[in-house]
Amino acid sequence: MITHLIGKSVLIIEDDDKIRNLVKIYLQKEGYEVLEAANGNVGKKMIEQYDPCLVILDLMLPEMSGEAICHWIREEYESLMPIIMLTAKASEKQRIAGFKLGADDYVVKPFSPAELMVRVEAVLRRTASRCGKLSFTGLTVKPVKGEALINGKKLELTNFEFKLLHMFMQHPDQILSREQILNYIYEHQEKAVTERTIDVHIKNLRDKIKENTPKDYIQTVRGMGYKFATS
Template sequence: MKVQNKTIMIVEDDMKIRKLIKLFLEKEGYEVFEASDGEEGKQLFKEHDPCFAILDLMLPKTQGEELCRWIREEEKSDIGIIFVTAKTSEEERIHGLKAGADDYVTKPFSPSELVTRVDTVLRRTGTRCQKLSRKGLTLKPLKGEVTYKGDVLGLTTFEFRILHFLMTHAGQVISRQQILDSLYDMNQKVVSERTIDVHIRHLRQKLQELTRQPFIQTVRGMGYKFDA
């Protein structure tokens, strides 16, 4: 399960460099989406709403600076952004930062150093992107919003809270009582565990209709588990 602040978009036309960056990021637990040109990068951003972007400055179709400005101005996003480029002059570096990037790495570079820079920027910008994400399904606790590849999933308050609880504990078997405890104050009236089954059934139907994926599994005699 990829946790909040761990989704990164790489837009780089050099496949070897792109795959190398992806390899090092995934080793650190990041979920990585990749594109080879600026227009593909825009589509990827709309679908996955990443928490971070690594952009090559010189890209086919749409330049890295233009893509950065699009993220900042059109999408109104203040996620962390690092430029990776062969340009080394101070003027070009300043120009790139003025486009909205948080940092600037020149080629050739150490993949480990790039990961460290990503971590550093995320420590400064992480609170901008509070979310849980798995296989295109994204939950934003602060916004009360769930999307799948850009499409909004309409949930009731209880369905949202159950999904949030399950995604937070992805891969773990969660009992009905644990879900009840997360939903209801102990001072409230007793609620049947079967109520949870009803909420789960409706939640599953909505997820299945939109995603075609079995995100929530039933563990017989124990409870439920969100696919990790």
């Protein structure tokens, strides 16, 4: 698993169910948050709602073409989110046209899913500054903006709750003791709360998340601490 890229969200806009599901399986194996759309209009709406870190975009789509979506992302939505075009259009002229529209990479069908994963990783590394957020199954934090969202809806968190959530999402599926949590949040500063107070803050954070989803993200590990569960 590519742990340093865990939490990056990828939107697949592809009308072929088999291809979309295959790409989804490979992405999830590598720890990515995966979003799906089977046509261009739905894909456009999901970009607006979830602001993914990367889009894998088929060009031959119903309702709205991949070329139109790419143009919309760059010119109207005014986003630099990386785009990998996934298409049967294999000529040099077509590839050049795709890059001119703003694509970051171009993969021709039929393709190797393993090679696509390498390309996804390479594009995300190259464009790391374009995605200042972490996402897991609908839960997103944007550290620069100080925002947390669940399925696109903003969570109203205190500063401490936001720091807790961001910390957990930076250490997915890892057990963290209360002492580790305090040290991480306060670093070299004087600790303003006790370890037991952490329990209260985590309970409040859990309650706010559970108002919007039944998923239990933050789990108690008896006698050890807490962990942020991604599955």
